[in-house]
Structure formats: C-alpha cells, structure tokens
Amino acid sequence: MAEPDPDWWRTWFGPSYLALYDETLRERTPVEIDGLEALLHLTPPLRILDLPSGQGRHAIELARRGYEVTGMDISPFLIDVARERAIAAGVEVRWLTGDMRRPVAGVTFDLILNLFTSFGYFAEDEDDRQVLAAAASMLAPGGRFVLEVINGERVMANFEERGWFTVGQSAVMEARSLDRPSQRMVVKRTVSTPPDTEMSVHSLRLYTGPQLEAAMRQAGFRRVDLHGDWGEGSLQRDRSVVIVAVGSVD
Numbered sequence: 001m002a003e004p005d006p007d008w009w010r011t012w013f014g015p016s017y018l019a020l021y022d023e024t025l026r027e028r029t030p031v032e033i034d035g036l037e038a039l040l041h042l043t044p045p046l047r048i049l050d051l052p053s054g055q056g057r058h059a060i061e062l063a064r065r066g067y068e069v070t071g072m073d074i075s076p077f078l079i080d081v082a083r084e085r086a087i088a089a090g091v092e093v094r095w096l097t098g099d100m101r102r103p104v105a106g107v108t109f110d111l112i113l114n115l116f117t118s119f120g121y122f123a124e125d126e127d128d129r130q131v132l133a134a135a136a137s138m139l140a141p142g143g144r145f146v147l148e149v150i151n152g153e154r155v156m157a158n159f160e161e162r163g164w165f166t167v168g169q170s171a172v173m174e175a176r177s178l179d180r181p182s183q184r185m186v187v188k189r190t191v192s193t194p195p196d197t198e199m200s201v202h203s204l205r206l207y208t209g210p211q212l213e214a215a216m217r218q219a220g221f222r223r224v225d226l227h228g229d230w231g232e233g234s235l236q237r238d239r240s241v242v243i244v245a246v247g248s249v250d
Contacts, residue, residue, distance in 0.1 A: 004186055004201040006123035012200055014077045018055060020167055020191060025116075029057045032115070033065070039227065040144065040244065044068075046110040049138065051100050052118050056082025056093065063091035072096040072104065101130040108140040115148045117240075120205035128205065132219035139247035145221065147243045152183060152206030159185075169193055183207070209241050221245035 005011075036042065044066035050059040053071030055078050063069045063086065071093050073079050079097050086093045096104065100114070101122075112135045122128055135145045156178065164173045170193040177186045183206045191198045207215075209226045216224045223246040 004203040006203075008200070008202055009121040010074065012202065013054065013073075013075045016191070016198060016200070018078070018081065019193075020170055020172070022055065024167055025057055029061050033058065033061045035229075036113075036146065037065075039242070040111070040146070042067075042111070047108070047140070049104070049109040049112045051112055051114055051135070053082060053095075054078050054116075054118075056085055056095075058113060058115055059093050060086050060089050060091055063093045064089060070094040070096060070104075070107075070109070072098045072100065074099050101127055101134055103134040103137045107138070108143070109138055110140050110143045112138060112143070112145045114146070117148070117150045117204075119147060119149050120207060121203070122205070123203070125205065129215060129219065132216055132221075136220040136245075136247055141247070143247045145216075145243075145245045145247065147212065147216075147241075147245070149207060149212070149241050149243075150204075151209070151241050152211075153208040155185065155206055156180065156183065207241075209243070212241065212243055216243065216245045221247060 045068055047068045048062055048070070050062070050069060050071045052073040053059045054073055054075075056071050059069045059071035059082065071079075071082055072095075073082070074097065076097050079095050082093070083095050086095075098104065114131070114135070119131065120128060139145060159176070159178050161176055162174065163176070164171065166172065170191050173190045173192070175188040178184075185204050185206055187202045187204070189200050189202060213224045213226060225244045227242040227244065229240050229242060
C-alpha cells in the first residue's frame with residue numbers, strides 16, 4: 001500500500017471531505033451536543049474553544065445555545081465555510097485559522113473540545129503530545145478538555161483489511177494496513193460518487209483509553225475521566241473513547 005503524505009490532513013479536510021460527510025454530520029450534531037451538555041452538566045455562558053472546528057458544526061450549535069464560542073482550524077477553506085454558516089444561522093462565533101499544536105495567545109477557555117476523531121493525524125507522537133499540552137495551557141483554572149476519538153483497542157482487536165460503506169449517494173471502499181508496534185493504521189480510501197471516483201491515503205495513530213489517560217496526565221491535567229461514547233458509563237472496548245480532562249486549579 002502507498003505511504004501517505006505525512007501532511008495528508010492538510011489537503012483532505014477541504015471540499016472532498018465536505019462533499020462526502022457534510023449532510024450526514026449535520027444531522028448528528030444536535031444529538032452530539034445534547035450528549036456533551038448532559039455528560040458535563042453544561043449551562044451557558046461558558047467560553048468554549050472548538051479545536052479543530054472544521055466546518056463549524058459543533059461551534060455553531062453551541063453558539064445557538066448561548067455559549068461564547070471560538071472555532072479554530074488549520075483549513076482556510078473550512079473556516080470560510082464555517083464563517084458563512086454562522087452568519088446564515090444568525091450566531092456569533094470567533095473564527096481563527098491556526099494549528100492545534102500551538103496555543104492561542106492571551107486567552108483562556110472554560111472548555112476545549114477536540115471531537116470526531118480529530119486526534120492522531122500527525123506523523124509523530126510528539127505532535128500529539130503538543131496538542132494536549134497546548135490545550136492544557138489554554139484552560140482557565142479548573143477548566144475542562146474533552147477529547148472524543150475512535151477506540152484504538154477496538155480497532156486493533158477487530159482489525160479488518162478491507163471495508164466498505166455508503167454515505168449518501170457515495171460508496172466508500174477502504175483498504176487498510178496496521179503496524180501494530182507503532183499502532184498506526186494506513187487507509188487507502190476510494191470514494192465513488194457517479195460518475196466520479198476519488199482516491200486518497202490517510203494515516204491514523206490509534207490510542208487506547210489508558211494510553212490517552214497517561215498522555216494527558218503527562219501534559220499537566222490533574223484529573224482524567226474515561227467514558228464510553230457520550231454516556232457516563234465506564235469505557236468499554238466496543239465504544240468510542242470520550243475523555244474529560246480537568247486542568248490545574250492555579
């Protein structure tokens with residue numbers, strides 16, 4: 001299988017990503033924010049950073065519910081889409097173009113979100129650690145960081161070299177390889193939306209819940225709670241990982 005570009009994420013999260021997933025994700029967004037509010041017992045106003053914010057689906061829904069929201073993403077294309085959608089929705093969101101490995105200077109947040117497996121894209125583990133350290137540095141005293149990622153333990157235990165699924169009118173076929181020592185999965189994805197076909201190669205660093213907990217504590221979070229999906233129950237192998245990490249009290 002072809003090796004992915006180390007910076008594959010710079011080009012994938014653009015028009016092709018939006019064309020494939022936008023409508024499906026739009027339907028899921030209110031339910032996901034309902035789960036977030038229930039799990040964290042959230043009430044506005046809070047200062048929230050959506051990192052990365054993509055096309056703004058979570059940030060706009062949170063702003064609609066009365067929170068003070070900042071959305072940051074490395075894709076200028078998605079930030080432009082998000083800005084237009086916020087205007088159309090009649091909500092105010094501060095939009096920033098930036099790298100989640102670098103903290104936003106001079107501002108802190110009560111809550112930072114990293115949702116929908118937006119973690120593990122970088123070629124080096126050190127870059128992932130920088131994401132966690134940046135998030136910890138931007139939290140107000142006692143603030144919380146929420147990370148939602150695919151359950152690496154589940155993927156590795158039930159690894160399949162091939163898979164396919166449909167998204168709207170598109171058929172998606174995946175050829176996968178897994179390097180178990182490094183816990184890195186490479187996916188060659190073919191998206192067929194008649195009459196067009198598009199191929200791309202992605203890489204994802206898989207993490208287990210305990211590995212993420214250890215990395216967060218090393219990044220300076222004083223408390224780390226692991227959950228399965230958006231429920232308050234304990235983490236299980238067949239569920240996604242939702243981690244709530246609490247920053248320092250200083």
